[in-house]
Ligand SMILES: [Zn+2]
């Protein structure tokens with residue numbers, strides 16, 4: 001006998017309860033099957049394995065996470081339940097990312113507020129401080145996930161700075177180094193003077209800014225060593241070049257301090273006379289050559305380009321080509337250094353102003369033009385980044401990229417939506433070596449040691465060799481570890497291998513790897529397709545290829561790829577389809593909305609709109625609707641439990657062993673039983689098929705229609721007629737009806753469970769009176785359709801009955817028949833493959849009850865004086881003559897005629913419009929034609945009815 005459910009559905013309490021229960025009972029722990037079982041599960045199809053894109057340890061849950069996690073949770077729960085019988089299982093693996101820059105900034109801000117700084121603390125104490133911060137606040141986002149019921153395996157929770165994952169990072173670096181794929185080089189990086197680190201191109205956002213193009217005169221040095229410019233100083237010659245000048249143009253005048261040449265196009269006729277000449281760099285006094293390079297655009301600026309290899313990537317390339325030195329004129333904070341002569345110590349922008357002023361004073365400023373610049377900013381702190389020459393660590397990426405491209409080209413990894421495959425290739429074709437060093441303190445410190453004596457570098461040997469104590473080149477013990485740390489994406493790129501134990505894959509220690517690698521699916525956002533997805537593919541394919549298969553055979557590229565599928569989810573926008581942003585103030589906080597409507601309703605809102613490639617316009621009105629949906633299910637459960645209790649009183653019980661599968665009924669069962677079972681099977685088939693192709697929306701809407709429409713609105717109303725608990729009751733019939741009712745409801749709960757895990761868990765436990773066959777509905781098996789799906793005849797019969805009942809209900813309303821009053825009805829006899837009028841005759845009680853009918857008369861012909869309503873294959877008339885208001889009825893019919901006429905005109909206009917016909921899809925035109933002929937029929941009928949009414953009155 002089921003537990004009583006509280007009268008009102010209150011999501012807050014029950015969700016807190018179950019969220020806590022799922023974590024406490026470790027319900028979603030997925031141990032690796034044993035060696036034999038692993039092989040077995042491979043043969044039968046893998047355990048469904050999915051990695052949570054690790055949120056930053058500093059993160060808080062936003063709507064994007066909520067969508068992403070809802071999608072992952074639905075799939076994990078669906079796969080877990082679908083594989084419940086076979087023991088295939090599902091593993092959803094959670095963790096957090098140490099997020100180098102973000103976390104360091106967070107703690108630095110704290111220190112600033114305390115009047116301290118990381119420099120003051122020193123590296124070791126600072127790193128300890130970050131750990132302390134992490135221990136206190138780091139779990140916030142995972143706690144939010146726990147409350148939202150994410151069905152992850154909490155026992156496997158990782159942090160990217162854990163010892164084992166840090167070991168994997170070190171091993172990956174060391175192996176790449178041994179393979180000669182790691183090098184150190186001078187390189188122009190995007191330097192953030194605030195964060196004090198190099199950041200990748202991907203971490204820079206560009207913004208158009210109004211700036212200037214300054215034209216500066218560099219004096220030409222004559223062969224006798226005299227600078228002609230000095231003689232002409234003060235003569236304001238505006239020509240782009242003169243005897244004495246070469247005028248360059250720049251948007252960043254302060255970088256002139258680091259100029260080492262001026263480049264011109266070899267065929268630029270304006271400057272032929274300057275070939276082979278030298279210039280005197282103002283302020284600094286350095287002699288710099290005029291060089292010829294075809295890369296120079298004659299049309300931009302003055303056609304003469306100052307060359308600053310240390311502060312511009314193009315100039316750096318020019319400098320390499322012409323074997324020029326690089327002179328860095330800025331320090332790490334963006335201040336001019338000693339190379340900048342009189343400007344040393346000034347901030348870059350202060351120096352800019354002063355340089356321009358001084359140039360003007362010396363007559364060296366030829367002009368200032370307005371110019372719109374595309375200026376790069378640090379994604380984290382919004383500071384303008386400075387291209388700056390520095391020594392960094394790189395991965396020679398091409399060999400890794402080649403493998404990663406092959407994995408996708410050979411379809412070992414598939415993208416949904418498919419268009420992202422193209423985006424992936426575009427990026428991979430233009431890939432540059434990966435700068436993996438960051439000048440931070442928080443992160444994985446690069447495992448390389450510098451020798452103070454011979455200046456060479458020692459990197460430990462692979463296979464977890466200990467840290468070196470002496471230089472491998474000269475034997476000196478004066479070695480110190482590199483101060484840079486690795487890019488955060490280096491460690492997160494390794495996650496698919498490292499979370500399953502790589503590189504420590506001993507005979508005994510590799511069951512996880514064997515069971516779960518490659519993972520089945522990755523669900524993530526477009527914004528980290530390159531940062532993360534591409535890097536996982538590159539590093540995964542590279543390192544997993546060296547891990548033999550469980551049977552010792554070599555691993556194929558297909559089995560080296562870190563995942564089989566990538567699903568890129570869409571954006572959650574506001575109800576007006578605007579992007580959510582803090583400045584617009586339209587950000588929806590998922591936690592707030594969950595408090596208001598419950599997690600189930602919010603999840604269902606997202607699911608009901610989620611499909612590949614379609615952004616979601618989040619509308620709270622919809623969430624309110626799904627809250628009502630949950631309430632409807634709650635009330636259905638209460639109705640059902642009440643009947644189970646009443647049945648028990650007369651000795652009728654439902655055997656719990658009859659539950660848990662897919663219900664079926666015999667051909668002799670009543671129509672509504674056969675129909676609801678067939679509907680359930682059809683629904684399950686549709687939902688399973690929709691989830692296969694990530695159509696969360698189709699799946700959710702199909703369940704919604706089944707539960708609300710078929711089950712609650714129709715089936716429950718009909719089954720009431722069979723639930724007879726009186727003394728004279730046909731007990732066998734009542735028991736059969738009750739059994740089907742409970743079976744279908746229980747299966748429907750399981751069908752809904754991945755979408756609304758909380759309410760279904762609550763009701764399911766109550767249904768089994770606290771003694772369910774599993775600890776959770778999430779461990780029961782997911783409904784799969786059986787042969788009953790094919791019972792199309794039953795479905796059609798029911799649809800015809802539903803049509804007639806609905807039409808009579810509408811007609812009653814039109815005639816203002818009081819709700820309680822049953823009325824006589826006439827039905828025109830008809831024939832159809834499903835049985836025609838006989839369907840009504842066979843289900844007389846049902847039709848009469850649901851449509852409030854006192855008596856049904858079948859007639860062979862329409863009687864003219866009555867108002868007939870058309871429905872599907874037949875016509876019905878509600879006989880309510882006693883109170884018919886002729887005037888009102890006449891008016892109603894007149895209105896109806898007018899409406900049909902208007903629709904007909906509009907349809908005719910559209911169908912007569914050639915350009916519309918040329919553009920509209922075929923099915924739209926077909927639909928319009930169908931609508932047109934139906935409208936014409938309805939119009940005729942309404943006209944006939946009005947005529948009859950006029951004739952009789
Ligand atoms: Zn920054």
Ligand SMILES: [Zn+2]
Pocket residue numbers: 451452453454455456471472473474475476
């Ligand atoms: Zn040495």
